[in-house]
Amino acid sequence: EKGGYDSFMEKEIHEQPAAVRDTLMGRLDENGNLTLDDMKIDDAILRSIDKIIVVACGTAAYAGQVARYAIEHWCRIPTEVELAHEFRYRDPIVNEKTLVVSLSQSGETMDTLMAVRHAQEQGAKVVSICNTNGSTLPRESDAVLYTHAGPEIAVASTKAFLSQITAAYLLGLYLAQLRGNMFKDEIKTILAELQEMPEKIQKLIDNEQQVKDLGTSMKDADSVLFLGRHVGFPVALEGALKLKEIAYIHAEGFAAGELKHGPIALIEEGQPVFIVVPSPNGRDSLHSKVVSNIQEVRARGAVTIVIAEEGDEAVKAYSDHLITIPASPSLLQPLLSTVPLQVFACALAAAKGYDVDQPRNLAKSVTVE
Ligand code: M6R
DSSP: OOTTSSSHHHHHHHTHHHHHHHHHTTOBOTTSOBOOSEEOSOHHHHHHOOEEEEEEOHHHHHHHHHHHHHHHHHHOOOEEEEEHHHHGGGOOOOOTTEEEEEEESSSOOHHHHHHHHHHHHTTOEEEEEESSTTOHHHHHSSEEEEOOOOOOOSSSOSHHHHHHHHHHHHHHHHHHHHTTSSOHHHHHHHHHHHHTHHHHHHHHHHTTHHHHHHHHHTTTOSEEEEEEOTTHHHHHHHHHHHHHHHHOOEEEEEEGGGGGGTGGGGOOTTOEEEEEOOOTTSSTTHHHHHHHHHHHHHHTTOEEEEEEETTOGGGGGGOSEEEEEOOOOGGGTHHHHHHHHHHHHHHHHHHTTOOSSSOTTOOSSOOOO
């Protein structure tokens, strides 16, 4: 049932091209309009919302953080992302003009469910992005957008994460279409770019041996840090979570811009640091800022493991290990940059002899608060 792989996690990492492809499938109607699975909220209401709050836990919350960059950019709707268990208890400002988006693989996460109920009590409409048909979250929501990743067995989420990001992008584009923030052609262009992602993910998987070897060689590390900026920041957080969950190694993700505000004090000789580098063709000066961060940590003795676009010459001189990913539009990069981090954690945990599918102390679905 593991399809020849050593673990479900490995199998599910390999299923990611299909998971993203299936989540994107059949989304345009005969008029070229984007459609979603089960949108039971009136267009008038969706046009009137003035705030989006994404609620989720763990990996799903990191998918939400990635989504925020895209939704705000495309829809110009202020978007917050909050851990579901924190949301409920801070007396959030929610009303009929708030759209709450829940993200959940299982659809049964109690913390997320409670956040959704809390929001509905205050008049908010809820869209759930979920991987499990007929589970509690979609049943209780006003609209549903299913991720079509197929069942995820390993406790550490992989393919659900990439599908959640994909589905959240679709929701963002749908709202932009409905509210007139984008022209049909612009949406079509982004959809076409999204359609190219499965092939690019496949390319990363075909070349995974380098990352596996790196994971195995680092099995004795006792701390690994991850840096990222913009959409690379939640990717860094996700890379750290994977390592904590299955390899039981101290791991932390930071916003690269935060380095000099504290975390750089952690850097000492031999400290492994992953750096997720934005596209050199992206907006602003993000790329050069992150390249400076690589130099800064390396000058203090860090072993740098750099994830950068193919052909990015600027990073070469400062990379102890260079992992290249295919070029992509900046906002879509997490669908690629996450994959080596998953492969790394899985290989490292396996090299330590751990059961990567059933990590200690964790359950696949957290149905208690
Ligand atoms: O089923 P959900 O997506 O609601 O689960 C949320 C988290 O419990 C989940 O993502 C958890 O963090 C995973 N173990 C991450 O690998």
